Amino acid sequence: MNVNHSMNDLRFMRMAHSLAMKARGFTSPNPLVGAVVVRGGKVVGKGYHRGAGMPHAEIVALEEAGSRARNGILYVTLEPCCHLKKRTPPCVPKVVESGVRRVVIAMEDPNPRVSGKGIRALRKKGIEVEVGVLSEKARSYNESYIKFVTTGRPFVILKVAASLDGKVSTARGESRWITGESSRKFVHQLRQQCDGILVGIGTVLSDDPLLTVRLPKQPIREPFRIVLDTRLRFPLKAKMIRKADPSKTIIVTGRKGSKAKQKALEERGVRVLREKSDQGGIDMLSLIKKLGGMSLTSLLIEGGPKINASALASKIVNKVIFFLAPKIIGGTQAKGAIAGNSPESLKKALSLERMKVTPMGKDWMVEGYLH
Numbered sequence: 001m002n003v004n005h006s007m008n009d010l011r012f013m014r015m016a017h018s019l020a021m022k023a024r025g026f027t028s029p030n031p032l033v034g035a036v037v038v039r040g041g042k043v044v045g046k047g048y049h050r051g052a053g054m055p056h057a058e059i060v061a062l063e064e065a066g067s068r069a070r071n072g073i074l075y076v077t078l079e080p081c082c083h084l085k086k087r088t089p090p091c092v093p094k095v096v097e098s099g100v101r102r103v104v105i106a107m108e109d110p111n112p113r114v115s116g117k118g119i120r121a122l123r124k125k126g127i128e129v130e131v132g133v134l135s136e137k138a139r140s141y142n143e144s145y146i147k148f149v150t151t152g153r154p155f156v157i158l159k160v161a162a163s164l165d166g167k168v169s170t171a172r173g174e175s176r177w178i179t180g181e182s183s184r185k186f187v188h189q190l191r192q193q194c195d196g197i198l199v200g201i202g203t204v205l206s207d208d209p210l211l212t213v214r215l216p217k218q219p220i221r222e223p224f225r226i227v228l229d230t231r232l233r234f235p236l237k238a239k240m241i242r243k244a245d246p247s248k249t250i251i252v253t254g255r256k257g258s259k260a261k262q263k264a265l266e267e268r269g270v271r272v273l274r275e276k277s278d279q280g281g282i283d284m285l286s287l288i289k290k291l292g293g294m295s296l297t298s299l300l301i302e303g304g305p306k307i308n309a310s311a312l313a314s315k316i317v318n319k320v321i322f323f324l325a326p327k328i329i330g331g332t333q334a335k336g337a338i339a340g341n342s343p344e345s346l347k348k349a350l351s352l353e354r355m356k357v358t359p360m361g362k363d364w365m366v367e368g369y370l371h
Contacts (some may be wrong), residue, residue, distance in 0.1 A: 005133050009104055009258065012036050012043070012075045013133045016106070019048040019057070020077050021141055025221050026051045027193040029295045031078055031109075037063035038126045041073035051175040057079065058091050062098045070099035077138045079109040079131070080120045090198045098140040102128040106138040111149045144194075144298035153292040158311055158320045159190065160337045163327040168305065171333035173206060175313070180363030188215050190321070191297070194223050195296040196250075200281075200307040201229040210239050211302075226250045228282045228307065232257035232272075236264060246270050252282055284314035295296065305339035306354060312338065312355075315370075320352065324364040 018255035019034030037045035047060025050245035169175035254277030352368030
């Protein structure tokens, strides 16, 4: 706990964070933002940003507070915006108009169009502004937004489900289900929070997955399903275009992919992208730039060992999540999580930072960030 922040500031900012996370998975390409208006130690208004094009969190909270906001305090998890070229009006004028005497902000907006300008505008109007209250929390749930607005590329998560000895299937290719129900449910929550899921054509041919979000009794936002398929072997009767919205499927092929097959897929509503490829497959870095241009802010890779190796080798991965089951498969023929060549020495192995280990039913979820 930062001793420079009062107990009330911490309490009300935690409330704002909880509000922000209610919209997790629904605001892309915008950030998650929550806001609370307090007067005389009591909450008089609260709100959160529900989705792109909808009112921002501080506007919702101030409208609920009405005249009670005057001489109050606004707690908001992200710096109020001040720029004009967007679907919603800037928030700073509304904050000033509300008459609040103080604004407490978790983090400065990394968007170059805002970045500190909103804070300076508020201070110029004589409003007391404090920045940095529980900022790490805001950064953690907005990591995709931060990566996207600062680089133009999506935040990439590599997800692996494996046995304790790192195997993702038996020698015969059996992989369902290595991990348990709790892990699988969490993966659906991950899908819900990401703009896209990426797999290789091998996964489609062997498993015929839907790659949809299945979370009962919850609002659902389906991510794009992205399949790497250099030779366009994608089946026209695959479940993801037959039993799900085909417009949410993107097939990424190489220059040699059949044009006739491309036409057949496009007639079914599938989008086909042609990307640079070589013996190692699709150029992952080029693809990730293209997906960023399509406003995908986050990508979950659920591929096999070859896709995993390619993603790591191209250095597009920001975070890895391994679900480890209490099973030992063994055998040199069983597939390991990462294909390709082993590094010559441990010094060249990829190291993870900010590690976190969480029990997930009978499994363990191991998270970490690549430098």
